[in-house]
Structure formats: C-alpha cells, structure tokens
Amino acid sequence: MKKQEKLRAAGKLTVMAGPMFAGKTTKLLTLFSILSKLNYSILCFKAESRKVSGMGHTNSHDERPLPVIYISMDEPEKILQYVGRDGIQKVIIDAVHFFPKARILKVIDALLSAGIDVWVNGLIFDYRKEEFGATRELFRRADEAMELFSVCVRCGSKAEHTERISGGLEQSLGTTGTRKAQYIPVCAKCHRVYSG
C-alpha cells in the first residue's frame, strides 16, 4: 500500500526531524541557497503561530537570513494558493509541526501529486514528549528521512527532545512574539515536563 502511494506521487518528499537546536533550519537554508543557484523555481514557507500570513524572512540559529512566506498555522492550504499561482517546482516548509496534522498531510500530498519536490523540517516531539503535528507521519512516508539531534544541556549526550523552561502550557509556542517560550535540548532521560 505504501509503495503504491509512493509510485503515484511524482514529487519526492524529504523530511528532516529532530529537536530544537539541531540545525534543522540551517539545513533548509543551505538547501534553499543551492536550489536557487541551480535556477529552480522554489518557494520557502514557514508555519507561524501568529495569525498573520505574508512575506518576510527568518533567521537560522546561526543568524543567516532566509527569505520566507509565513503561513498562519491554521491556514496550511494557503501554501497551495502560492504554489499554484507561480508554477513552482520545489517547496520547502519550515516548522511543519505547527500545522494541523490531517490538513498539512493533504496539502503535501497535493504538492507531491503535482510533481513538486517537497522538503520539510519539524519537531517530532512537543515539550511533553508527545507527537507534534504531522512530523512523525511525514518521516515515515518520506523518500529521504534524516534525523537530526542536538546535545543534552544536562548530561552532554545525544538530545532528541526539546524541554520548555518558560512560557505557557499550550503545545504551539514559538520563541518570538508576544506569546513566547524558551527551550533547551535534552535527552529522554534528563527531560522534565514544564508545568508553568
């Protein structure tokens, strides 16, 4: 069944997953710059917890700017509007975990069926170590899946989790804007669930 789905999809899906501070955005930025130099028609989207969509740029953790179209996390279908209008060949989606699972899976299926290659990154786990959005499902379906990790700030071993250390209790809280949270990378053993 899975194989048939893949055969039907003309575009290729590449997924980078891991905790925060693992270099996911930096990887996408590098890819974006290479694809642009090769003259591919490419759009980069970023899921936003703010209710605003539009053009802008984002910074990777090493502060290099990345031109991006912000998409409010409750409007993933807007990606299809941008792509349809411009005849895009390749699409990048940063922070895919913020979008509602079923809806972003549909959007990505539509892109792949249209022959568009899709690169996404996202957190597999939220700050409670629970599944975050569609990342894990996309990781399973990917033609290429890369797991990135960071270093646990408590014990120095491989960190595959993100711990919230300030902010509210909602699942989706970014690190900027008025409603923001702070995070650290930790391993499964050292992880503590933030309780406010």
Ligand SMILES: [Zn+2]
């Ligand atoms: Zn640890």
